[in-house]
Amino acid sequence: MVPELGNFALILALCLSVLLAFLPLLGAARNNQVWMSLARPLTAGVFVFLSIALVILAYSFVTNDFSVQFVANHSNTTLPIYYKITAVWGGHEGSFLFWTWMLGGWMLAVAIFSKSMPDEFVARVLGIMGALAVGYILFMVATSNPFDRALPLPPTNGADLNAALQDFAFIIHPPSLYMGYVGFSVVFAFAMAALLSGRLDAAWARWCRPWANAAWAILTVGLALGSWWAYYELGWGGWWAWDPVENPPMITWLLGAAMIHSLAATEKRGVFKSWTVLLAIMAFASSLLGTFITRSGLLTSEHAFASDPTRGVFILGFLGLIIGSSLVLYAIRAPILKSEFGFGSLSREVFLLANNMILVVASSAILLGTLYPMVYQAVSGGDLISVGPPYFNAIFVPLMGILAVLMGIGPIARWKRTSLAHLRQQLTKVVLASVGLGVVLPVLLTMGVPLATIATSILALWIVFAMLRDIQTKIANKPTVLAGLRSLSVSYWGMTLAHLGFVLTMAGACLTSIYSVERSVLLQPGQSTELGAYTFRFEGTRPVQGPNFVADEATIVISRDGKTYKTLYPQKRLYTASGTPTSHMGIDGRVLRDLFTTLGDPRENGAWSMTIYIKPFVRWIWIGSIFIALGGIFAVTDKRYRQFKVKRAAAVSRSSATLAAEGSQ
Amino acid sequence: MKPHRRKKLGIILFIAAGLATAIGLSLYALSNNIDLFFTPTQIAAGEVTPGQRIRVGGMVKEGSVEHSQQELEVSFIATDYAHDVRVYYAGILPDLFREGQGIVAEGMIQPDGTFKASRVLAKHDENYMSVEVKAALDAAGQSAPGMPAGVN
Numbered sequence: 001m002v003p004e005l006g007n008f009a010l011i012l013a014l015c016l017s018v019l020l021a022f023l024p025l026l027g028a029a030r031n032n033q034v035w036m037s038l039a040r041p042l043t044a045g046v047f048v049f050l051s052i053a054l055v056i057l058a059y060s061f062v063t064n065d066f067s068v069q070f071v072a073n074h075s076n077t078t079l080p081i082y083y084k085i086t087a088v089w090g091g092h093e094g095s096f097l098f099w100t101w102m103l104g105g106w107m108l109a110v111a112i113f114s115k116s117m118p119d120e121f122v123a124r125v126l127g128i129m130g131a132l133a134v135g136y137i138l139f140m141v142a143t144s145n146p147f148d149r150a151l152p153l154p155p156t157n158g159a160d161l162n163a164a165l166q167d168f169a170f171i172i173h174p175p176s177l178y179m180g181y182v183g184f185s186v187v188f189a190f191a192m193a194a195l196l197s198g199r200l201d202a203a204w205a206r207w208c209r210p211w212a213n214a215a216w217a218i219l220t221v222g223l224a225l226g227s228w229w230a231y232y233e234l235g236w237g238g239w240w241a242w243d244p245v246e247n248p249p250m251i252t253w254l255l256g257a258a259m260i261h262s263l264a265a266t267e268k269r270g271v272f273k274s275w276t277v278l279l280a281i282m283a284f285a286s287s288l289l290g291t292f293i294t295r296s297g298l299l300t301s302e303h304a305f306a307s308d309p310t311r312g313v314f315i316l317g318f319l320g321l322i323i324g325s326s327l328v329l330y331a332i333r334a335p336i337l338k339s340e341f342g343f344g345s346l347s348r349e350v351f352l353l354a355n356n357m358i359l360v361v362a363s364s365a366i367l368l369g370t371l372y373p374m375v376y377q378a379v380s381g382g383d384l385i386s387v388g389p390p391y392f393n394a395i396f397v398p399l400m401g402i403l404a405v406l407m408g409i410g411p412i413a414r415w416k417r418t419s420l421a422h423l424r425q426q427l428t429k430v431v432l433a434s435v436g437l438g439v440v441l442p443v444l445l446t447m448g449v450p451l452a453t454i455a456t457s458i459l460a461l462w463i464v465f466a467m468l469r470d471i472q473t474k475i476a477n478k479p480t481v482l483a484g485l486r487s488l489s490v491s492y493w494g495m496t497l498a499h500l501g502f503v504l505t506m507a508g509a510c511l512t513s514i515y516s517v518e519r520s521v522l523l524q525p526g527q528s529t530e531l532g533a534y535t536f537r538f539e540g541t542r543p544v545q546g547p548n549f550v551a552d553e554a555t556i557v558i559s560r561d562g563k564t565y566k567t568l569y570p571q572k573r574l575y576t577a578s579g580t581p582t583s584h585m586g587i588d589g590r591v592l593r594d595l596f597t598t599l600g601d602p603r604e605n606g607a608w609s610m611t612i613y614i615k616p617f618v619r620w621i622w623i624g625s626i627f628i629a630l631g632g633i634f635a636v637t638d639k640r641y642r643q644f645k646v647k648r649a650a651a652v653s654r655s656s657a658t659l660a661a662e663g664s665q
Numbered sequence: 666m667k668p669h670r671r672k673k674l675g676i677i678l679f680i681a682a683g684l685a686t687a688i689g690l691s692l693y694a695l696s697n698n699i700d701l702f703f704t705p706t707q708i709a710a711g712e713v714t715p716g717q718r719i720r721v722g723g724m725v726k727e728g729s730v731e732h733s734q735q736e737l738e739v740s741f742i743a744t745d746y747a748h749d750v751r752v753y754y755a756g757i758l759p760d761l762f763r764e765g766q767g768i769v770a771e772g773m774i775q776p777d778g779t780f781k782a783s784r785v786l787a788k789h790d791e792n793y794m795s796v797e798v799k800a801a802l803d804a805a806g807q808s809a810p811g812m813p814a815g816v817n
Binding site: 164342345353357361364365368369372373376383384385386387388390391394395520521522580581582583598600601603604605607609610611 | 672675676680683684687690691694695697698699700701702720732733734735736737755756757758760761
């Protein structure tokens with residue numbers, strides 16, 4: 001009975017979102033205040049019913065209701081309670097409900113934090129998001145209903161949650177990734193509303209920017225968590241594999257990064273308006289494409305959900321409809337979005353444009369590599385190919401290098417027009433210092449320095465020094481350094497943090513790729529092997545009993561210079577309900593390097609195969625990502641958005657009062 | 666031509682040239698970095714040149730897995746139930762590697778007709794079969810055994 005209530009809640013949410021997709025938009029077109037004012041209550045209703053559906057699905061998991069097919073496929077009585085609740089997003093149907101609920105959450109947030117915007121604009125934004133909700137809920141009800149029953153003969157116990165998902169990161173990675181991903185639909189709706197109303201000015205950019213920054217910052221967290229999880233869970237010591245399902249969020253992230261920079265120029269200078277809108281459409285389209293790739297089963301991937309052609313067709317149709325109609329609207333309306341001001345050929349605008357070019361080219365190249373196998377198969381009549389990491393690295397690494405060079409100059413260049421003399425005066429010392437130290441430091445610290453290390457350290461120091469130089473110039477005429485630092489705006493600190501994060505992530509990714517070493521060995525208990533400066537002694541294994549698994553746990557004693565340094569306990573687990581084996585790594589994580597051990601399988605004579613890795617600087621990748629995300633969040637909290645809101649609210653209430661007065665005449 | 670028009674044209678030309686270069690370089694990188702996929706039947710028919718980096722997909726034949734007791738090396742037979750290919754791999758097999766399950770191996774065919782793998786992939790979800798393995802079985806006219814219909 002309870003699951004039917006969930007189904008009922010879903011259908012009610014569908015009905016309300018259909019109303020939301022029509023009435024407020026029509027109201028905005030016909031200037032009908034009553035219809036427009038329905039947007040907020042309808043949004044709240046959609047969110048409430050989606051929440052009820054989600055809670056009921058979680059309740060079915062907690063109460064072991066295996067008559068629900070989705071619960072039977074993804075849970076088991078022995079599953080710990082925290083995985084039972086989070087198993088809601090452990091498979092296609094439930095995760096899509098969760099995804100849709102996230103959309104509802106963003107809609108509610110827009111409804112609440114939009115008091116300062118004109119009613120007409122809010123009605124359009126919520127109406128467009130309502131239309132998206134219609135598509136998502138229809139998809140669920142038609143092809144992937146999480147409340148479908150396994151009747152008349154429900155299984156006595158469930159098939160258990162996929163063993164590889166039973167990990168702490170599973171509790172936090174999908175929510176943050178989905179939240180970031182779905183957040184881009186807010187920006188998309190803002191862009192569509194701007195096209196519909198033909199109004200795209202600095203005020204629009206100011207309303208849009210916090211949402212774009214928030215979605216992008218959260219997506220950064222989601223991506224970083226995914227990378228960290230893959231690193232410690234999959235057991236091959238990698239942190240990014242250019243897997244077809246990893247790539248779409250990366251594409252969205254890159255387009256999102258381009259968009260928040262372009263949006264900055266739109267707000268400050270009134271330029272790149274139609275380009276910003278196009279980026280918003282592309283970023284959102286790439287998020288839908290990610291959904292399509294993950295859920296249609298067309299590509300081979302670590303992440304792909306089981307395939308079902310009808311789902312693929314539905315999503316592709318939805319994708320075509322959304323992208324098609326938004327591009328048509330763009331084509332009709334974009335010409336009216338004129339730039340208000342021009343800019344010189346050497347200005348911050350030009351550097352931002354170059355930034356956008358690089359990010360868009362990088363994301364297009366990743367898209368090409370991701371879709372190429374699919375296209376090749378279709379064109380060649382079934383021949384299968386795969387595109388490996390060498391392709392993606394060959395494209396991505398040089399582009400990020402150019403981006404790093406620009407990242408030093410961009411913030412120093414002035415809006416509108418900047419002189420070469422100004423840049424030279426600001427940056428000559430920076431260039432000398434970063435090239436000098438960039439060569440000397442690595443050579444001093446290590447023997448045998450590859451060119452790639454020197455390039456990495458020069459680029460990293462270049463950005464950091466340019467950043468310091470910019471701060472120095474900005475606070476030069478303040479009485480004290482502290483007063484100067486206080487005078488810098490929160491969004492400036494946001495940018496600085498995010499750029500610093502980029503430096504850390506870039507340096508970590510490059511250095512760990514250059515200096516990681518690994519060794520796969522077969523060891524008898526008592527035997528040891530050496531790697532780098534460390535000796536790894538395998539002491540043997542012992543059985544361990546977990547809540548829903550049994551494991552062999554190895555003891556590996558690591559010593560350095562004859563002194564015991566650390567003991568690691570990697571496990572080979574067998575999840576009893578599903579009979580699935582997984583590896584649990586033993587990791588000693590430090591800021592400067594990770595020691596990483598993974599257990600293979602036993603031989604009859606008692607020996608175990610295992611792989612040992614030393615991964616210098618690998619943690620910098622994720623520490624840098626945290627900085628990037630924090631930078632985005634900082635930018636959202638800049639008080640200029642709030643101050644503006646108060647003034648705006650006053651202005652809007654005045655103008656609507658005027659309108660009402662005019663209307664009554 | 667008015668100056669601002671000329672500037673606009675300059676920007677557009679610059680963007681177009683940049684995009685063309687980027688697409689050219691991408692396609693070049695792509696052509697050098699694709700791995701073709703072969704089935705055991707195609708390998709048996711001699712369609713692969715030794716030394717070419719390829720992917721092979723198939724099921725791990727029951728009872729074919731041999732672990733070396735002294736070294737890391739493992740060998741097994743990948744089959745599409747029409748033809749077999751013996752795969753050698755010096756590394757740690759993925760967790761979901763099991764006899765009777767689908768795998769994809771990356772590596773090169775050796776002159777003696779065996780396959781030396783640099784990487785072996787198995788799927789996370791045992792109900793899910795890789796597109797490549799499924800294609801291999803379909804091509805050999807075999808249905809996939811033990812594939813529950815309509816899972817998920």
